[in-house]
Amino acid sequence: MTKDKKILDNITAFPKETQDLLGRVKIYETELLGRVPEFRKKSIQDQIKKFLSIKIASKRKRVKAIRDEWCDSEDGKISKESLDMLKKHLGGNDPDTICEAMSLVTDARIMEFVPLMAKHLTNEWNIVREFAIGKLLGLLKLPQYAEIGLKMAQEDESAGVRCLATTGLGYVIDNADTKTKKAILSYFYDVISKDIYDADTKQDVYKSITIALDIPWEQRPSIVENPDLSKIVKPDIIQKFKEKYGL
Numbered sequence: 001m002t003k004d005k006k007i008l009d010n011i012t013a014f015p016k017e018t019q020d021l022l023g024r025v026k027i028y029e030t031e032l033l034g035r036v037p038e039f040r041k042k043s044i045q046d047q048i049k050k051f052l053s054i055k056i057a058s059k060r061k062r063v064k065a066i067r068d069e070w071c072d073s074e075d076g077k078i079s080k081e082s083l084d085m086l087k088k089h090l091g092g093n094d095p096d097t098i099c100e101a102m103s104l105v106t107d108a109r110i111m112e113f114v115p116l117m118a119k120h121l122t123n124e125w126n127i128v129r130e131f132a133i134g135k136l137l138g139l140l141k142l143p144q145y146a147e148i149g150l151k152m153a154q155e156d157e158s159a160g161v162r163c164l165a166t167t168g169l170g171y172v173i174d175n176a177d178t179k180t181k182k183a184i185l186s187y188f189y190d191v192i193s194k195d196i197y198d199a200d201t202k203q204d205v206y207k208s209i210t211i212a213l214d215i216p217w218e219q220r221p222s223i224v225e226n227p228d229l230s231k232i233v234k235p236d237i238i239q240k241f242k243e244k245y246g247l
Contacts, residue, residue, distance in 0.1 A: 063089055063100040070108050078108065090116040095125040106135040114140070121148055126158040133161065137168025146176035150184055159200065163223060166204035170211030189247050192238060203227040209241045 066082045078086070089101040090113060098120060105113045120132040133152055136145045149172070152165035173184050191197045191205040203223060210220040221232045241247070 063097060063104055067100075067104050067107075070104070076108070078110070083110070086110075087113065087116065090120075095123075095128050098123070098125075098128050099131045102131050102135055106139050109140075114142070118145065121145075121152065126161055129156065129158065129161045130164050133168060134164040137172055138164065141171045141175075143172040143175040143177070143180075146172045146184065147180045150180065150187065153204075154187065163200070163204045166201075167208045167211065167223075170208035173208075173212050185245050185247065188241075192233075192241075199227050199229055202229055203232060206233050206237075210237060213237065213240055213244065 063086065066078060066086050069082055070076065070078050086101055086104065089097050090105070092098060092101075102117050102120070104110075105117055114136070117132055117136060120128050121136075123129050123132065129152070133145070133149055136142050137149050146169060149165045149169055153162055153169060156162050156165065169184055173181055176184065188205050188209065191202055192209075197205075203221070206229075207221055207223060215237065
């Protein structure tokens with residue numbers, strides 16, 4: 001099923017006026033494609049796609065406009081209409097818009113939308129997964145996502161996602177459930193004590209350890225390419241980590 005077909009089949013996600021428009025387009029497309037030669041169908045579908053992208057974009061309130069509403073509000077509240085639109089943006093397909101929406105949800109602490117953010121932990125776009133796990137663990141500090149965060153830290157195909165998942169675990173490890181906490185500690189201990197892990201993974205885990213130990217921000221290492229671990233990892237920090245968690 002094409003992206004355009006998905007849009008047409010989900011017309012209830014839009015305001016009434018836009019639903020009417022998309023409904024008419026769907027009928028038009030069905031009738032027209034049934035009458036034209038095969039070689040003309042792609043051209044017609046491309047035209048419909050362009051038409052829809054323009055119309056839909058004009059009907060939806062941009063995430064920036066919703067953010068401006070939140071920033072300008074004296075009580076920090078967002079109207080129901082804008083919240084409904086933000087919810088649609090979170091459920092959309094454009095990665096940039098999804099990331100914008102997740103940032104606003106995080107900054108405004110719209111906690112009822114957190115489950116919608118969590119759905120993007122398996123998004124096909126690396127940048128969307130980065131945003132999702134980074135916000136859920138690193139900024140919102142939600143321990144209920146520690147288990148999937150650990151899985152992403154170990155298995156995600158993207159180095160950026162693995163990095164944000166790993167460092168984010170430092171914020172939630174103390175509040176994770178017992179089983180997940182033990183699994184995180186076991187993984188961290190393996191990484192810092194075994195040579196089978198590469199320097200990037202060791203760097204990420206060490207950064208997470210400094211977070212878990214509440215080391216002052218200015219003393220935490222920055223994530224860099226091709227890290228020289230001898231200049232980054234401090235033995236006394238590793239020792240404090242082992243002592244705190246009984247390793």
